[in-house]
Amino acid sequence: MNQTQLTRIGFIVLLVTIIGGGLLYIKLWAPERTDFVSSRVVGGMRPEVACSNGHCTIRAAVLVGEKILVSSPLPFPAASEETLPILADLSFEFGNLKGREITAWSIGIEEKSIVVAMEPITIDTGQGIIVHQITGVEHPKRAHIVLEIMKDGLKTHFEIIEGVGPESILLWPEPEGIALSRSFGDTEIKQIERYHWKGSGLARSLVLQ
Numbered sequence: 001m002n003q004t005q006l007t008r009i010g011f012i013v014l015l016v017t018i019i020g021g022g023l024l025y026i027k028l029w030a031p032e033r034t035d036f037v038s039s040r041v042v043g044g045m046r047p048e049v050a051c052s053n054g055h056c057t058i059r060a061a062v063l064v065g066e067k068i069l070v071s072s073p074l075p076f077p078a079a080s081e082e083t084l085p086i087l088a089d090l091s092f093e094f095g096n097l098k099g100r101e102i103t104a105w106s107i108g109i110e111e112k113s114i115v116v117a118m119e120p121i122t123i124d125t126g127q128g129i130i131v132h133q134i135t136g137v138e139h140p141k142r143a144h145i146v147l148e149i150m151k152d153g154l155k156t157h158f159e160i161i162e163g164v165g166p167e168s169i170l171l172w173p174e175p176e177g178i179a180l181s182r183s184f185g186d187t188e189i190k191q192i193e194r195y196h197w198k199g200s201g202l203a204r205s206l207v208l209q
Helices: 003-029 036-040
Strands: 045-052 055-064 067-070 083-086 103-107 114-123 126-135 141-149 154-161 167-174 177-184 191-198 201-208
Touching: 045 103, 045 114, 055 114, 055 126, 055 141, 126 167, 141 167, 154 201, 177 201
Parallel strands: none
Antiparallel strands: 045 055, 055 067, 083 103, 103 114, 114 126, 126 141, 141 154, 167 177, 177 191, 191 201
């Protein structure tokens, strides 16, 4: 084997060593590339925000397998698309949090932000989610939407938005459906409504004054 051949072999060995070391560096130190879905989905659910001229539509999005299913626009839009995960605690008045898996986000900036919270539920025909929206700081206004996870999208089964004035509506899941409470101002709860799954929808079964 002549000197030229030895030089070529040495160059190849050096090149393989450099490439191998580079790949090892990338594997150990470089951030792993994630696609759009896996990098933004939190707990299989997330809000999807699309903005145009300062008006940002918010939709609920659910990851099912490798497919993202999206709802119709939620009642309250945002002023910007900045989205941050937040802790779903008692300060947001979601009701009793025991046994509930609520994931929440803040969309927008400071007093113009919208809180969006989602929690999974089981319904007669399969799986669904409840979406809660809160807008406003001094006088919060809430919306609650019950969605069923269908093959090609999210179907709205129930939607309620607080009216004008000091009305406060809380909504939570129950074993056979959902329940909501209505109160006005700083008074105690005035009314509790319960809905159960019947056929392909929700039917009101009980109202307590």
